[in-house]
Amino acid sequence: MSAVETTTRPASPQPTGAPRWVAQCYRPSSASWEVCAEAAHRAPVQYALGEMAHTVRARGGDFAVSLWGPKDGAWQRFDVSTAATNATAPQAPSGPEEPRTLTERMSGRRQQVLMAGLSKAGLYDLAPEDHAAVQVLVERLDETTVRRVAQWLTAGRA
Template sequence: MFHQPSQDAWTVAAESPHRDPVLYAVGDMTQTVRARGDEAAVALWGPEGGAWRQFDAPTTRTSVPPSAPAATSAAASETSAGRPADAPAGPARLAERMTDRRHQVLLAGLSKAGLYDLAPEDGETVRTMADRLDEPTVRRVAHWLSVAGRR
């Protein structure tokens, strides 16, 4: 369950008879909540011995913190790729999108491997790998992580 401070309410995040899909969903939802700039509070409940009980939920950060936005007026007139807003997107935008895609694939692989508690330095490492590796290599690494998570 996720706590929404704005509404002072709890929302069901995922339901499954198995724990792994629930943890995967909690990891993804936590990343989404933090990407929006909110903090996530999680309570993990499940059956045990014919009754419901609260299990330990991930207690540390589960996603990469968003980078701080630039505060200058000159930076406000530029896009996220660092070029003027009226410049054509072209190859630079494609390269940025592919890097973001590789980053998402690596994060999904880490989640499938059961690594939900990423520290800030882990996030930087994932970003560096996404920048330096090509698409097939990233997919292969994510596959290895996924297989490791099933064991």
């Protein structure tokens, strides 16, 4: 990315709702930031960023991303300079709440897919019962079904 493009890109806005891990990708075509991944834990979001960065760069694109997460009960922007490039490499847990098993990671991925679908459908500020409903879906549905539900949510917004 050139220096001119870097200076004209606006800073990513703080996500709405309760602090959680949220990645926002910059869309040059609309000159806006869009949620591209979110989850209760950092690891699934970083993994998704690594996968996205790999895909975008393989297609010759420039991947601009901003990572937000909780710190002391409030939103904080975190450095993603290494997250987007090294997320597919094994990482040390960043805290005791980090998912540690394959089952937990897959649950995190399913939650991330559903939350992204809800965001694309325009549902950002979820109530506690909404988060509980998402958790039930994450626990009961396989990844293919979760992706289909997310596609329905996205299509409903169009």
